[in-house]
Amino acid sequence: MTQTLSAPAGTTAPPPARPRKVRRGRGGAILGVVAWIVGIAFFFPVAWMVFTSLHSEQAAATNPPDLTAPLTTDGYREFFATNPWPYLINSATASIVSTALVVVLALFAGYALAIRPVRKWSDVLFFFLTTKMLPAVAGLLPVYLIAQHIGLLDNIWLMVILYTAMNLPIAVWMMHSFLAEVPVAILEAAALDGARLPTVMRRVILPIASPGIAATALICFIFAWNEMLFARVLTGVVAGTAPVFLTSFVTTQGLFLAKVCAAATAISIPVLVAGFAAQNKLVQGLSLGAVK
């Protein structure tokens, strides 16, 4: 939809577009400039983080900032010298495995809520949503005690389970709204041909719902990658995730600004890349599929 809206005006300008353009005139140009200024202002801290990360510690800690200081990758070198790899791998494991689990579970749940719905399917749907609205911190202590009891503390598979549960409600909602768009006629035709559920899933539903699955996976990945409270309490040296590593990183004495900025940038890159690549899917996911 944005495609049609942002189509270049004037190239094949149809007559009706004319009067609008005239009315916008100079005021429109000024508002465009304002939008640019706002955009740059919001982006600036991110740019500053990257810019600082490419400086030496001395150059990063000057006041006023030294804009002409030579660029260096020392910050990144020092960050990777502290061996963040186990933490990054933990984060990747927890995010990717939990996202995969979520997508599979939500796909089947979505089928039972949208395509061949159970009775009171909307109540079930709202039950999923309510679980997301209760603050997770209230369940932290029992989870800690149980994990301690069964020896799952500081184990990355505990985080996989928790992140799956954390993201499942969002995913079920999104999957429901995507699967509700699968045309009934196609499903009936498939049923008449005698196709069974796994076949219908693979041949009919997956191709139609794949953009929705991508959106769901994106959101779940971002939330799992970002999570810190549970990881901080439930993991330690073995299963620590990247955000936990990042907080422990600052206690170093002396100048550390460039190094921290390098670490913050490095850890944010997977999310930034995923989010930029799928901007339109972000809204859908964040609003639990209510906004298309």
Add this chain to the structure above:
Amino acid sequence: MTTVSLPAPAGVRPRRAAGRWARRGPLLPALLFTIVVTQLPFLATLVISFTDWNALYPDRRGFAAFGNYTAVLGDPQLRSSILTTVVLTVSVVLVSLVLGLAIALLLDRRFHGRAIVRTMLIAPFLVVPVAAALLWKHALYNPEYGLFNGILTGVFGQGAAQPDWISDAPMFSVVSSLVWQWTPFMMLILLAGLQSRSPEVLEAARVDGAGAFAVFRHITLPHLRQYLELGALLGCIYIVQNFDAVFTITAGGLGTANLPYTIYQTFYQAHDYGRASAAGVIVVIGSMIVATFALRVVSSLLKQEADR
């Protein structure tokens, strides 16, 4: 469309029940998983909240009745953290909603490089929350080498004021960093709302000679109402739970300890399991009240989607 009842042989009881379970089958794994992992802990929290249980004194465990609740509600620190949570949540949601609306209106127009501006605006939301909090604390707020004071020195020379942002205005510091992260979220939802206005109605209003303000007041704003509500309620849900910013920027000091942080502290450092659970139950009750409204808004939006 939801009643696609396949021609099941009617009247045969067992077959029918089997059909019902065939329908439920695909749903059960997700449902059971969610109940076991997310709901049972709350139940445990409720039970623990009625016990006297401090991990540092394991032999003194016992039934506390409402002891933890009176202790929690009587503790000025915990009471102030309830207030802090409300202030933090409301101010972040309101400011980012207003800013988000203004920016969405700017982006709903055609101008050169709109896609680039939109991409730049989304960036703050895509920085890992802990990383964003560290960025604000060390690279922007730091009184000696932070960017804000650096700009002050750069503009006003060496004698410029050098405020210690976080100590002087702790709440403002936390709120600003969160507003920066959440404005893009509000903007995205409201922009989607603006773009779902019917072009015919807008064109008709324009043909009838309605000015830009009249269109905004009588068409855009009523249409956006649901999206504003949705943004506000989702924002509340996420920001009530905020831990990363409070933990990183002020470490809960200077009157910025919100409920998640205080519960974390009570449990993780004071090891008072009973009280931490009682505080948790109070948060859950508060959230349920907010959630009731949220559900109503979401369901009305969904109905609209279905009608379309």
